[in-house]
Amino acid sequence: MNTHLHITSWVLAFILFAVVLILNKSGKTKGATIVQMILRLDYLLILFSGGQLLFAYFGNAMMGEAIFKGLAGIWAILAMEMISLKSGREEPLKGWWIQLIIAVLLTLILGFGRLPFGFLP
Template structure:
């Protein structure tokens, strides 16, 4: 299940950058890509919930990682919506970068998953 979760994240980030580039190009297909991206948000949440459910007891750092993961999804959505409305996206990008680094570090540090930093 860890691989499914990571795969959905990778595909979501690819779709995020595709949607952003289509939006900057003024393509009418951006709405479709954005809807598919939102579907992947749901898949990310579902696979993450299954991973949490598989744990016998949920350590507090996993709860922090889950909340931060939801924050990453929110920041991705903020970047796309603010860019669509023509507003400044600098703070949304900063949030996305910082929270993504934290989530990535926690995901690689915690026992469930890959052990790069352990």
């Protein structure tokens, strides 16, 4: 299934996100902008593979949870994007970090623990 593609793209997104934050913190805005553009391309891969996984749940009894997981995943992408944008401008980030943590936890719990295409029993 596309589960491996989806997880790989998320891991890559977290790595690229960390690189953007490190580059922004060290003042290398041009490098951070380039990596952020690559991160945005990875967001498209995440959305594509997540959409295929969501489509696999159509007609399943857990369709509602799958839709909620998809919305939480989009929320996590939005929070990552806002943190990477605002870190370059040195704006307050506390609220966005809290939102990112909540969205990622919801997504991981539903993806790995509740929904059938996850890895946990």
